[in-house]
Amino acid sequence: MINNNNNNNKIVITSAPGKVIVFGEHAVVYGKTAIASSLGLKCYSKVEKTNNDVVHLYLPNLQLEKTFSINELKTIKSTMNMKVDINNPIPISDEIKNKLTELSQPLKSFASEQAVLSFLYLYLCIAPEIVSVKIEVNSSLPVGAGLGSSASYAVSLVSSLLTFFNYIAKDNFTDKKSLKLINDWAFIGEKIAHGNPSGLDNSVSTYGKAQAFTKGELTVLENFNSFRFILTNTNVPKNTKVQVQNVRNLYNNYPNVVNPILDSIHNIGERCKELFTSENIEEEKITKELKDMIDINHYLLCSLNISHEKIEKIKQITKNYGFHTKITGAGGGGCLLTYIPKESDEKIVKNVKKELENNGFTCYDTIIGGEGVQIHRFNDEYINKEDEEQLKVIFK
Ligand SMILES: Nc1ncnc2c1ncn2[C@@H]1O[C@H](COP(=O)(O)OP(=O)(O)OP(=O)(O)O)[C@@H](O)[C@H]1O
Numbered sequence: 036m037i038n039n040n041n042n043n044n045k046i047v048i049t050s051a052p053g054k055v056i057v058f059g060e061h062a063v064v065y066g067k068t069a070i071a072s073s074l075g076l077k078c079y080s081k082v083e084k085t086n087n088d089v090v091h092l093y094l095p096n097l098q099l100e101k102t103f104s105i106n107e108l109k110t111i112k113s114t115m116n117m118k119v120d121i122n123n124p125i126p127i128s129d130e131i132k133n134k135l136t137e138l139s140q141p142l143k144s145f146a147s148e149q150a151v152l153s154f155l156y157l158y159l160c161i162a163p164e165i166v167s168v169k170i171e172v173n174s175s176l177p178v179g180a181g182l183g184s185s186a187s188y189a190v191s192l193v194s195s196l197l198t199f200f201n202y203i204a205k206d207n208f209t210d211k212k213s214l215k216l217i218n219d220w221a222f223i224g225e226k227i228a229h230g231n232p233s234g235l236d237n238s239v240s241t242y243g244k245a246q247a248f249t250k251g252e253l254t255v256l257e258n259f260n261s262f263r264f265i266l267t268n269t270n271v272p273k274n275t276k277v278q279v280q281n282v283r284n285l286y287n288n289y290p291n292v293v294n295p296i297l298d299s300i301h302n303i304g305e306r307c308k309e310l311f312t313s314e315n316i317e318e319e320k321i322t323k324e325l326k327d328m329i330d331i332n333h334y335l336l337c338s339l340n341i342s343h344e345k346i347e348k349i350k351q352i353t354k355n356y357g358f359h360t361k362i363t364g365a366g367g368g369g370c371l372l373t374y375i376p377k378e379s380d381e382k383i384v385k386n387v388k389k390e391l392e393n394n395g396f397t398c399y400d401t402i403i404g405g406e407g408v409q410i411h412r413f414n415d416e417y418i419n420k421e422d423e424e425q426l427k428v429i430f431k
């Protein structure tokens with residue numbers, strides 16, 4: 036691979052979508068099947084060459100702006116003996132984590148600590164040589180709400196860095212090999228965010244579409260996109276790492292009780308995969324089963340103690356209008372998913388959204404099943420001309 040980064044006006048912009056888990060959150064951490072889809076809400080990363088001897092990180096969603104001297108980063112990379120094989124990403128060690136956490140202080144929040152730690156580790160690993168750059172990450176996803184903001188942060192960040200440092204060529208950006216490299220590095224970022232992630236979120240963010248996911252294996256669910264869902268944010272912050280650890284504690288304490296719950300969730304995922312990959316299943320049957328399984332999966336997740344009073348409030352409001360709703364993502368707050376069958380009356384959909392918003396919740400009626408990671412700009416070239424205006428607004 037070539038590493039001659041000699042372009043003075045070097046800029047790369049990429050984006051990666053968030054995700055919605057339809058079935059299988061938490062169970063997927065134990066190797067069970069999950070069903071998830073990419074979202075229209077995205078995270079954009081821009082890497083730009085500068086000449087001021089600092090690495091400048093700007094994260095407007097976290098109101099965070101920080102600079103790191105390149106000499107300091109060079110010293111860390113050499114003293115920590117960080118020899119990296121780009122095709123074989125390795126997770127952060129405790130020693131490097133402590134060093135980078137110390138370097139990034141003071142920071143105002145846990146969210147900022149996680150974001151800066153992920154960035155610094157990925158930058159130190161991917162950059163073959165520490166050079167001055169400015170990195171800006173802008174996301175339309177709510178942070179920490181169950182829609183995969185951490186995965187889209189990692190996927191967009193590593194895809195822009197890998198392209199900036201010439202490990203991925205602009206014209207081969209969506210090749211199988213490039214996508215695998217992006218997904219593997221993003222998984223390392225997700226490990227910093229979640230501790231022990233399943234890899235579902237970064238895979239859906241990288242590859243896009245609606246997917247069934249079992250132990251890292253993906254199956255595209257082609258006809259899923261015509262199904263409509265509304266997402267509602269409780270606006271109660273949660274942290275996925277903590278939620279996953281709480282379920283792990285239950286699992287360790289009561290394996291014979293928790294395992295059958297995870298198996299039931301797995302069977303819901305498997306059935307859903309069958310519904311969306313078999314031909315000749317009538318839409319009416321799919322609709323009925325989806326409604327039932329959304330309820331069953333929700334209550335199985337509640338039995339793992341990941342609900343919250345606001346979650347139950349949203350479930351009740353939507354139920355009053357005849358809709359079926361479940362937790363999506365890690366729970367404890369965050370977002371819920373409501374299935375809107377095709378025959379739904381648009382007036383009723385409008386009313387339920389209004390009532391949810393009047394109760395202080397936020398609704399997203401976004402597209403699902405779109406593209407995964409994308410490149411938008413390479414130096415002075417906008418890859419899709421239509422993107423240019425939008426990108427100028429995002430990166431003012
Ligand atoms: N736009 C962003 N800018 C900087 N950091 C971000 C951004 N989006 C996400 N993050 C990082 O990801 C963390 C949120 O990750 P977390 O896994 O807890 O929530 P989530 O990914 O939104 O939900 P889930 O994993 O349940 O889908 C934040 O604390 C922050 O460190």
Ligand SMILES: C[C@@](O)(CCO)CC(=O)[O-]
Binds near residue numbers: 062234279365
């Ligand atoms: C809760 C979880 O299943 C989904 C988080 O979006 C965790 C994971 O898959 O790593």
Ligand SMILES: [Mg+2]
Binds near residue numbers: 184186229236275
């Ligand atoms: Mg996450």
